[in-house]
Amino acid sequence: MTQLVLQSVVSGLLVGGMYGLVALGLALAFGVLKVLNVAHGELLMVGGYAAFFAFTVWGLDPFVSLPLVFIVMFGFGTVLYLIVFRYVTRTEIHTRIKNSLLISFGLVLVLQALAVRFFTADERTISTAYSSEAITIGLVRVPVVRLAGLIVAVVAAVLLEWLLNRTRFGRAVRATSEDWTRAALTGIDVNRVYLIAFALSAALAGVAGSLISLGYSVSPNIGLGWTLKALIVVVLAGLGSMRGIIVAGLFLGLTESLAAVWLGGEYREVAALVLFLVVLSFRPQGLFGRAYA
Amino acid sequence: MLRVDGLEVAYGDLQVVWGVSFEVPEESIVTILGPNGAGKTTTLLALMGLLPVVAGSVTFDGSSLIDVPTHQIVEHGLVMIPEERATFSAMSVEENLELGAYTPRARQSREETLAEVLELFPRLGERMRQRAGTLSGGERQMLAIGKALMAKPLLLILDEPSLGLAPIIVEHTFEAIEQIRGRGVSVLMVEQHVEMALQIADHAYVLEMGSIVAEGSSSEMSDNPRVQEAYLSL
Numbered sequence: 001m002t003q004l005v006l007q008s009v010v011s012g013l014l015v016g017g018m019y020g021l022v023a024l025g026l027a028l029a030f031g032v033l034k035v036l037n038v039a040h041g042e043l044l045m046v047g048g049y050a051a052f053f054a055f056t057v058w059g060l061d062p063f064v065s066l067p068l069v070f071i072v073m074f075g076f077g078t079v080l081y082l083i084v085f086r087y088v089t090r091t092e093i094h095t096r097i098k099n100s101l102l103i104s105f106g107l108v109l110v111l112q113a114l115a116v117r118f119f120t121a122d123e124r125t126i127s128t129a130y131s132s133e134a135i136t137i138g139l140v141r142v143p144v145v146r147l148a149g150l151i152v153a154v155v156a157a158v159l160l161e162w163l164l165n166r167t168r169f170g171r172a173v174r175a176t177s178e179d180w181t182r183a184a185l186t187g188i189d190v191n192r193v194y195l196i197a198f199a200l201s202a203a204l205a206g207v208a209g210s211l212i213s214l215g216y217s218v219s220p221n222i223g224l225g226w227t228l229k230a231l232i233v234v235v236l237a238g239l240g241s242m243r244g245i246i247v248a249g250l251f252l253g254l255t256e257s258l259a260a261v262w263l264g265g266e267y268r269e270v271a272a273l274v275l276f277l278v279v280l281s282f283r284p285q286g287l288f289g290r291a292y293a
Numbered sequence: 294m295l296r297v298d299g300l301e302v303a304y305g306d307l308q309v310v311w312g313v314s315f316e317v318p319e320e321s322i323v324t325i326l327g328p329n330g331a332g333k334t335t336t337l338l339a340l341m342g343l344l345p346v347v348a349g350s351v352t353f354d355g356s357s358l359i360d361v362p363t364h365q366i367v368e369h370g371l372v373m374i375p376e377e378r379a380t381f382s383a384m385s386v387e388e389n390l391e392l393g394a395y396t397p398r399a400r401q402s403r404e405e406t407l408a409e410v411l412e413l414f415p416r417l418g419e420r421m422r423q424r425a426g427t428l429s430g431g432e433r434q435m436l437a438i439g440k441a442l443m444a445k446p447l448l449l450i451l452d453e454p455s456l457g458l459a460p461i462i463v464e465h466t467f468e469a470i471e472q473i474r475g476r477g478v479s480v481l482m483v484e485q486h487v488e489m490a491l492q493i494a495d496h497a498y499v500l501e502m503g504s505i506v507a508e509g510s511s512s513e514m515s516d517n518p519r520v521q522e523a524y525l526s527l
Contacts, residue, residue: 171392175381181343182379187367187396187444240383 003139008257010140016253017150018212020246022226023233024156025204031239032177032197035088035100039107040205040230041223046111047073047206048218049119055126062126062214063148069206077202080107081195089194093180108223115220123219131214149211153249156204157242164242173197177239232276238289248287251275294319294479295340295371295448300349302332302339308347309335311503317448322470322480324490326514326524327500333483334376336500337452341373342366353448368396370447376456380436382426386417389425389436393443402445409476410439413469431462438469442478449473451482455489467493487524491515499524 026040037043047069054065084107088100125131134141164170176183176193184190212218212226229252237248252272259271279287295317302310310332317323327333338344340351342363351358358366373379380389390410394403411418414435420428425436434454441449454470455463463486471493474480484490491497497514499507507519514520 168391168395171384171388172395174384175392178381178383182375182381184343184363185341185367185373185375185379186392186440187364187399189362189364191362 005258005261006138006140008261009254010142011146012254012257013250014142014146014150014215014253015257016250017153017246018208018215018249019226019229019233019252020249021149021153021156021208021211022205023230023237023245023249024153024160024242025201025208026227026230027234027237027239027242027245028160028204029198029201030234032173033085033089033100033194034093034096035085035104035198036097037085037100037104037201038227039104039111039223040201041225041227042108042111042115043073043077043202043205043223044209044212044226045115045218045220045223046076047209048213048222049115049124049209050206051210052124052126052213052218055128061128062210066152066207066210069210070203073206073209074199074203076206077199078195080202081198085198086191086194089191112220112223119220121220123217124213125217126214128214143215145211146215149215152207152211153246156207157246160204161242169193169196229272232272234286235276236279236287238283238286241288244286244288251287294354295481296350296352297336297340298350298352300336300339300351301347302335302344303347304335304344309503310339312349313500313503313505314349315498315505315508317479317481318496320474320477320479321495322474322482322493323496323498324494324511325481325483325498325500326485326487326490326520327483328523329485331500332503333500334452337373337450337481337483340366340450341371364396367444368398370398370445371450372441372444372446372448373450374437374441374452374454376452380425380428380433380440383424385422385424386428386436387421389440390417390443393440394445396444399443399445403443406443406445410442413442413472414439430458431465434458434462434466435469438466438473442473446478448479448481451480453483453485455484455486463489487520 022044026037029035029037050069050072051062051065054060055062084103088096088103091099131145134143164174172188173193175186175188176190180190233245233249233252236252237244255275256268256272260268298314300310300313301308313336325333335344339346342361346359353369353371390407394400394406416432417435417439420432425433428436454466467489470480491511491514494511497511498505499520507517
């Protein structure tokens with residue numbers, strides 16, 4: 001029994017790291033542009049396929065292709081912003097959420113259909129020579145590819161915090177997310193901030209997708225599931241802290257995993273949603289969010 | 294320096310500014326007076342490119358500002374402090390000031406400007422690490438002005454600088470505005486504190502229902518019966 005619990009703690013934390021990584025990009029787009037991109041999971045799916053085909057077609061190891069996927073998805077995010085989300089950010093702040101929901105739901109359907117058409121509905125996983133390797137600590141097995149995923153998630157959060165808090169551009173991003181009008185009056189090109197923040201959000205989704213196609217699997221319909229987890233994580237963490245997002249992701253993964261062990265597998269999702277409701281009722285600004293708007 | 298001619302501004306179908314014209318000469322303080330809802334803030338937001346201009350022209354140092362994005366207008370040297378203090382509350386005083394010098398032109402002289410700002414408002418120097426959201430109203434006002442000065446304005450635009458401030462702080466604010474003009478910066482301000490505004494301004498315009506209804510030098514306006522009756526409660 002102890003072994004089972006310990007093992008689920010570890011697997012919960014490992015999958016939680018992925019929840020956190022997926023949520024980073026979603027939180028960035030929501031915090032800065034005030035758009036809720038429910039197609040974030042589909043961006044992840046596209047990134048996952050990019051890594052998969054880089055591996056099967058060119059034989060590129062997924063950790064080698066990770067920076068490439070980042071760049072390609074940054075470009076994809078840029079195009080998506082210019083042809084779709086640019087028109088959402090032109091509207092007033094309080095209408096952006098509903099407009100972005102409608103538009104990104106449409107995008108979900110389009111990207112899923114295109115993925116089925118071009119990549120088929122098969123489930124794909126990158127299987128490298130080290131895919132089945134694991135580190136054994138006492139009674140617990142830690143799969144190396146999932147461990148690497150967790151490490152990448154933490155590194156991404158640290159780098160993102162550094163960018164936001166320590167650079168001139170990051171300061172402009174934070175100013176824009178606090179109040180875009182004041183940011184514009186400060187001399188910040190708000191549309192450029194929006195563009196880069198959105199592209200970065202897509203690039204982070206791509207990185208998450210790469211790791212998911214390695215440690216888990218990709219198929220055209222995985223997107224919404226990950227988006228939902230990421231949404232829960234963003235609500236749990238609140239906006240304003242990237243490290244907080246990762247911690248909330250780990251917390252969600254752990255809760256799900258322990259609920260599955262103690263209450264049975266069917267309670268995994270239930271526990272996640274109960275946690276979501278409890279935090280929403282008692283701490284609507286999130287566990288690490290700032291109370292002021 | 295700034296010349297506005299026949300400016301018309303609308304929010305969608307609702308037009309609120311009807312052919313407003315005024316001028317801000319170099320090194321002067323000009324004030325726009327008027328009741329709530331007269332279109333004063335709307336006029337300023339349109340100047341800064343934050344609201345679409347329906348008709349009319351806005352020229353600054355000879356070049357048109359119509360359809361120029363806001364951040365480029367700031368780069369040109371028009372810097373506006375909106376109502377309710379334009380600071381970023383989640384950031385420290387230091388970060389706010391650094392952010393003030395965001396445009397390439399302002400960044401070059403950031404160090405010297407910061408020294409000047411801290412000389413004008415020594416209190417800010419003591420509060421550098423504090424979050425702007427936790428400052429008092431007067432300190433926030435200093436920070437808002439300091440941040441605007443960091444952008445190296447040629448023309449500083451203030452929307453109701455006295456709003457919500459204690460009388461003594463309003464007085465300090467107006468003193469600071471005069472000092473800023475003394476450094477060669479022109480000032481355009483919208484004010485409801487008419488008496489004090491007329492004391493420091495060179496020229497005043499009265500805006501009512503979206504149109505200029507009176508204008509003149511500050512002393513003329515102080516003697517104008519209409520202004521006296523409506524704004525000075527004499």
